[in-house]
Amino acid sequence: xxxxxxxxxxxxxxxxxxxxxxxxxxxxxxxxxxxxxxxxxxxxxxxxxxxxxxxxxxxxxxxxxxxxxxxxxxxxxxxxxxxxxxxxxxxxxxxxxxxxxxxxxxxxxxxxxxxxxxxxxxxxxxxxxxxxxxxxxxxxxxxxxxxxxxxxxxxxxxxxxxxxxxxxxxxxxxxxxxxxxxxxxxxxxxxxxxxxxxx
Ligand SMILES: CC(C)(COP(=O)(O)OP(=O)(O)OC[C@H]1O[C@@H](n2cnc3c(N)ncnc32)[C@H](O)[C@@H]1OP(=O)(O)O)[C@@H](O)C(=O)NCCC(=O)NCCS
Numbered sequence: 001x002x003x004x005x006x007x008x009x010x011x012x013x014x015x016x017x018x019x020x021x022x023x024x025x026x027x028x029x030x031x032x033x034x035x036x037x038x039x040x041x042x043x044x045x046x047x048x049x050x051x052x053x054x055x056x057x058x059x060x061x062x063x064x065x066x067x068x069x070x071x072x073x074x075x076x077x078x079x080x081x082x083x084x085x086x087x088x089x090x091x092x093x094x095x096x097x098x099x100x101x102x103x104x105x106x107x108x109x110x111x112x113x114x115x116x117x118x119x120x121x122x123x124x125x126x127x128x129x130x131x132x133x134x135x136x137x138x139x140x141x142x143x144x145x146x147x148x149x150x151x152x153x154x155x156x157x158x159x160x161x162x163x164x165x166x167x168x169x170x171x172x173x174x175x176x177x178x179x180x181x182x183x184x185x186x187x188x189x190x191x192x193x194x195x196x197x198x199x
Contacts, residue, residue, distance in 0.1 A: 019112065021119045024066040024078065029056065031075045032068065039102035048100055054190045055082055061188035065096070065127075067120055069103070069112050077103040079116040081124060082191060084133060086154070088183035096124055097187055098134040099196075117144040121171065130177035131170055133185055135197070138166035145171045153182030158197040 024032060036052050037045040055061050061082035069077035084097040098120070103112050121144065124132060133149060134141050135156065149170035150160070160168045172178035186192060 018071060019115065020070045021067055021115060022070070024068045028068060028075060029053070032066075032078045035075055035078050035104055036100065036102045038104055039108075040100075048102070051190065051196065052078075052080060052100065055080060055188065058082070058188045058190040061190060063127075065120055065123055067116055067123075069116050071107070076107045077101075077112045077116055079113075079120050081120055081132065082188050084185050084187045086131070086181055086183045087186050089181050091177075091181050093131055093177045093181045094129045095131045095133070095185070096129050097185070097191065098132060098136075099191060101136075113140075114144055117141075121145065121173065125173040130174040131172055131181070133168075133170050135160070135168055138169070141169050147171070149185075152178065155184040156197065157185060157187055157192055158194055160197075 033049040033053055036049040039045070040048045056064065056066065063083060065081040067079050068075045079098065079101045081096040081098050084095040086093050086095055098117070101113055101116060103116075121132065131154075132146075133154070134146055136146075138148075146169035148166050149156075149168050150165050152170060154168075154170055156168045170178075
């Protein structure tokens with residue numbers, strides 16, 4: 001079991017930055033939505049905050065892994081992993097998708113995004129997750145272990161234009177799963193909506 005939007009006392013301290021990364025509490029939802037609102041800016045912020053709110057209410061997205069980064073007890077970053085499935089395969093592969101990730105503008109470029117991704121991957125691996133997908137910037141996510149998913153035979157829920165093919169990425173937490181599985185990835189009801197797969 002990864003997490004079902006319940007408070008958790010699991011936390012990780014990065015003492016050199018006085019940064020704390022731990023599972024999000026339900027009572028922190030408003031603060032988390034505010035991080036997305038600010039990080040994504042006026043144009044996209046409200047839409048992404050709504051997406052996070054909807055995903056946290058979406059039963060088909062469970063189990064989710066929702067982590068916050070805090071400095072001096074203030075939430076400065078948030079990452080969400082939700083359940084996905086691989087269709088067109090007979091194998092049962094435990095799969096998650098990373099979306100979205102946000103760091104408050106004044107806290108960006110300090111390595112916090114990378115720490116949130118890596119802590120999430122570590123916890124997902126401990127929980128038995130085998131594959132993790134992301135649709136994101138191809139120059140950012142590979143530094144955390146992601147690589148192009150299309151060439152490994154994984155299709156996104158909606159076609160990704162050829163010029164953006166490298167943005168559809170996967171990370172394997174179990175090499176057997178990577179070698180034996182391929183097919184189309186299906187997300188939760190909320191994330192499967194086509195508007196989340198457009199540029
Ligand atoms: C993208 C984001 C999560 C990165 O978090 P962060 O803590 O600033 O990132 P890190 O400090 O770990 O890494 C910084 C590096 O990421 C790069 N980076 C930041 N945003 C990027 C983007 N949109 N595309 C590509 N690279 C990006 C920076 O240029 C920097 O590169 P450098 O190390 O070579 O200088 C953060 O900038 C953010 O919240 N942006 C707005 C929301 C967003 O775009 N989220 C990601 C899509 S889901």
